[in-house]
Amino acid sequence: MAEIFITRRVFRGVIDILEKEGHTIDINESDRILPARELVKRAHGKTGLICLLNDSIDSVVMDKLPSLKVISNIAVGYDNIDIVAATQRGIMVTNTPGVLTETTADLVFALLLGAARRIPEADQFIRAGKFKNWQLLQPHMGVDIYEKTLGIVGMGAIGQAVAKRATKGFDMRVIYFSSSRKERAEKEFGAEFVTFNELLSLSNFISIHVPLTEKTKHMFSTEAFKKMKNTAILINTARGPVVDETALVEAIKDGQIRGAALDVFEEEPSIHPELIKMEENVVLAPHIGSASIETRLRMAKMAARNMVQGLKGNRPPNLVNKRLDSRKETNK
Numbered sequence: 001m002a003e004i005f006i007t008r009r010v011f012r013g014v015i016d017i018l019e020k021e022g023h024t025i026d027i028n029e030s031d032r033i034l035p036a037r038e039l040v041k042r043a044h045g046k047t048g049l050i051c052l053l054n055d056s057i058d059s060v061v062m063d064k065l066p067s068l069k070v071i072s073n074i075a076v077g078y079d080n081i082d083i084v085a086a087t088q089r090g091i092m093v094t095n096t097p098g099v100l101t102e103t104t105a106d107l108v109f110a111l112l113l114g115a116a117r118r119i120p121e122a123d124q125f126i127r128a129g130k131f132k133n134w135q136l137l138q139p140h141m142g143v144d145i146y147e148k149t150l151g152i153v154g155m156g157a158i159g160q161a162v163a164k165r166a167t168k169g170f171d172m173r174v175i176y177f178s179s180s181r182k183e184r185a186e187k188e189f190g191a192e193f194v195t196f197n198e199l200l201s202l203s204n205f206i207s208i209h210v211p212l213t214e215k216t217k218h219m220f221s222t223e224a225f226k227k228m229k230n231t232a233i234l235i236n237t238a239r240g241p242v243v244d245e246t247a248l249v250e251a252i253k254d255g256q257i258r259g260a261a262l263d264v265f266e267e268e269p270s271i272h273p274e275l276i277k278m279e280e281n282v283v284l285a286p287h288i289g290s291a292s293i294e295t296r297l298r299m300a301k302m303a304a305r306n307m308v309q310g311l312k313g314n315r316p317p318n319l320v321n322k323r324l325d326s327r328k329e330t331n332k
Helices: 012-020 036-043 059-063 083-088 101-116 119-127 157-170 183-189 196-202 222-226 245-253 273-277 293-311
Strands: 003-006 024-027 048-051 070-073 092-094 149-153 173-177 205-208 233-236 259-262 282-284
Touching: 012 024, 012 293, 036 059, 048 293, 059 083, 070 293, 083 092, 092 293, 101 119, 101 157, 101 205, 101 233, 101 259, 101 282, 101 293, 149 157, 149 196, 157 173, 157 183, 173 183, 173 196, 222 245, 245 259, 245 273, 273 282
Parallel strands: 003 024, 003 048, 048 070, 070 092, 149 173, 149 205, 205 233, 233 259, 259 282
Antiparallel strands: none
């Protein structure tokens, strides 16, 4: 049986899955992100590592963990792990795709509605005792979303779930830019495939659903903001660095766009200080895209099952480095 290190507190059900297989578990019981040196110390000699998206597992860390065979990431994205380095060292890397699609799409609309109707600002207005009477021209009037144009950047599973909500629930026109055309989305939701520049110029709301790569980093830059409507609102639940936060701040200040709703940040957990000050036109959330009890539990259990299969020498259900088909193959 194997020894496994888990970098942060998890649900009891996850530990049960692993212990049922006879594995020994060591857990960082705090909510503190362990620096590399401390993570290496805790994980040294372990065969399995279960980590979160804010744990950086690079080649230097891997070289100091020669016993490591499986890294199970409790997240869909895996840009926190050097996949090439892991593959070169015969280490399986897994993620938790699919399970958070619906709940993330729900949050997109929570953020979209919150920003469009200025709900957080209105909430603070009431709590400050400023609500004295109803007025026709109230100070927190927002904008409608029904029948408006929603631009989706990245029409994967989450993007399509957002498109479904937009068209079925709010009669929105959906346009999208993606690496390839999505016939299902076009047929079921009437989504229209457009160029990136067309999406920028036509959208009232833009929702980001692309992974973080060299091509998508700062995809939303000063140049992009200049092409957007001055009434547009940007929603990002994907990865923070896809948006240049400094450029976003300037675009909002200059009136190039109306505002933004962000669940992820460029230098997370740090946030551009100007964004925090923008209470009128910016909605901020602490990376809660998948933060429902049901979804986070499913994610964590999926990570545990990936670990179990990897340690048995089987191909895990959600193997990221695809050419590592089995434990046997990793030992060649």
